[in-house]
Amino acid sequence: MLAVLGATVRFDDLEAVSGVDLSVADGETLALLGPSGSGKTTLLRAIAGLQRLDSGRVLWNGTDLDDVPTHSRRFGVVFQDFALFPHLDVGRNVEFGLRMAGMEASERRDRVATALARVELAGFERRRIDTLSGGQAQRVALARALAPEPRMLLLDEPLGSLDRPLRERLVVEIHELLDRLSITALYVTHDQSEAFAVADRVAVIRRGRIEQRGLPEDVWRRPATEFVAEFLGFPTIITATVGGGLADLGVLGTVPLPGVPDGLVRVVVRPDALILDDAGHVEGVVRVRTFRGDHVVLAVDVGGTRIDVRGDAVPGASVRLRVDPAGIVPLEPS
């Protein structure tokens, strides 16, 4: 089990990572989700021993890794640009970690073959690195990191340089592989769909601090802060006036919002909270209809405010909306 306690990294006057506490249980995959510059890669590098911590500790099963250099940590890393060795072929790339561990040549051969078969690249041993496609290079990087059987796998935007269809296919493969090997893994990404697809738990990081952590479903259903809500792509975030367990949402009417102190509160209106319903109390006019493949988004003008609603109608039509109180989530100030 990995534990990070109060990790802090400073670059000159910028604090890239600020007192982060984090733990990854055995066999668990934790996704570290955040925009570029949020410090997620720096944190990963610190765990790998590639980045010095200014304060804080990295523990493995309770043992401080402070004086354990990178090459002795036995953490596998998949780099964003893969960092495959250009002067070695595929087989020798995968073999590298085994050679460093002093394994016998015959055993190495078998292990390389197994590792390549695991990522569906059986027989690729003699291929040169510069002849690989992006997807193949990614698989080789994964096979190379996994071949020495690291005690933990760190993935730094492993699909970041690939195009979307390939990314969507590979994220499923990686998820399956991590599950099958039940390896402890930290998966750093800026892509929420990637994080939700691969992770057992998600931690959202912003400006070097963890803003929210939890199960993917919980984070999506109840974003804790305005930043998380925006980062997850919820389009409608408004200020509500709360009094006596009721929230006045302005043009969207009033809904029950128990357990929130009186006053002005920022809330996110989740897309599933707004339902087209002729019996609804909110009236609006459809301005734009956007086809999104599996659903349609309407930009509805409600009393001068533009609100995105799922459901279908023609532009110019008058519609009525119902608001589901379960989809109104109060946010902590971030």
Next chain:
Amino acid sequence: MDQGVDGNRPALSRTARLALVGLPLAFLVIFFAWPFVSIVATGLWRDGRFGFSALGQALDEGDLLGVVWFTTWQAVASTVATLLVALPGAYVFARYEFPGKRLLRAAATIPFVLPTVVVGTAFLALFGPGGILGIRLDGSIWAILVAHVFFNYAVVLRTVGGMWSHLDPRLEEAARSLGAGRWRAFRYVTLPLLRPALAAAASIVFLFTFTSFGIVLILGGSRLATLEVEIYRQTALLFDLPVAAVLAVVQLIGVTAILLAYSRYQERRAVEQPLRAAEDIAHRPATAGQRALVGGVLMSMVLLLGTPLAVLIERSLRSSSGYGLAMYRALGDDDGIRAIEPLEAVGNSLGFAAVATLIALVIGLSASVVISYRRSRASRWFDALLMLPLGTSAVTIGFGFIVALDAPVDLRAWPLLIPIAHSLVAIPFVVRSVVPVMRSIRSRLREAAAVLGAPPGRVWREIDLPIVSRAAAVGAGFAAAVSLGEFGATAFVARPDTPTLPLAIFRYLGRPGELNFGRAMALSVVLMVITAIVISLIERFRTPGIGSF
């Protein structure tokens, strides 16, 4: 906790750094700066005073202005001619795909790596006495111009063509869609975008032709002389060291001015532009017109670059008794006076090349480690300093050795001087081959090795060493090729009993008779073949994707 990144970078101790900087620096000071300063002193120091009176005397004595004027205008003319002749080739190579393209591109580079003596001899075979065209052009500016175009064609093809092949064709398409015709799209979009490459190519060609020695010495006859040739004549034939020194100073000023102007231009002109992968751009000629263009350009290129070499080989096989290997056999004959020993020259050249390559590798590699270790102002200066001998003419270097290295110990007859002179010119090639590769070893690769269990020393052995050694092999190949073909410095430094191949060829050319002419041709072919073998070995060691030259 101070493992981390620093542990993965090959750390250099203070002593190691001092040695790595000190060795190349000491070498440059003794064998470049000191001779250089001695020349300036000899040229400008008269009657216990430092001044330009010597310059005035030189003006009276020789036709200094005439030489400067000829040197400059022939360089301008050669540069313009090379650009005009090679631009269509650069365009065709950048924008069209055709069978044999890679082979042809490699073949087009051959003239540039040929020893200038061989180039001069080849054109002498073409335009000289008994030339197949029946026109005598040797001793005229035309032979020099054509030879310069032949020699420098590859510079334009590679520099301009290289940039052109990465230029986004959509920019020109955008101009066309905005109403520009084909010519105006080229004139107002493509040409300005190519300007950095054009300037680079023009500066290199100008520098080479401004300091042209072997070609002008062989083709210029008794009348035409560049500064370089005149320096050689004043010292080797007229023994007038002060005039030669003044000429060398004038040439140094000229070369420095070119280099300064170019670097200022580059600073001002650094336009960022999106570049595309070359293979997205080049396509097969589609229309009859395009096929005619590609065919025509390639044909004239093959004619220009192939004819002199073909004629050289033809002349080496020709003798009064018909075609055969008579001239090659004659190389082994005792010529009675034993003034030229061609087989010894082969041995000398190979030996000097080996030593020069070794020196260039040792000095060049230590310098490369320093330059690529950290990007700082100091390392940039160091880099530029190492490049200087390449910009300075070879004749000046050789002349400088003669002027400077007589005290405190007289080194002028030291056999190592020849490979040292060669290595001065060769070091930049090693540095330019190795530094980009050293820099391209991203810290990511070292990190990847570290997370896979490699301790710092092992990282260096497994990652840095294998990648750099390939580049060093490429640099060594260039160094060997430079040494084999070097003529200007060798002409000064070599002793009569240790001629190199270019010297032996030149000596044959200077002696009367068809047999000696034929021997020069045959020996040129031998030198060409040796150079070609070295260059083809280089190509095997290039790391794909990481560029140099």
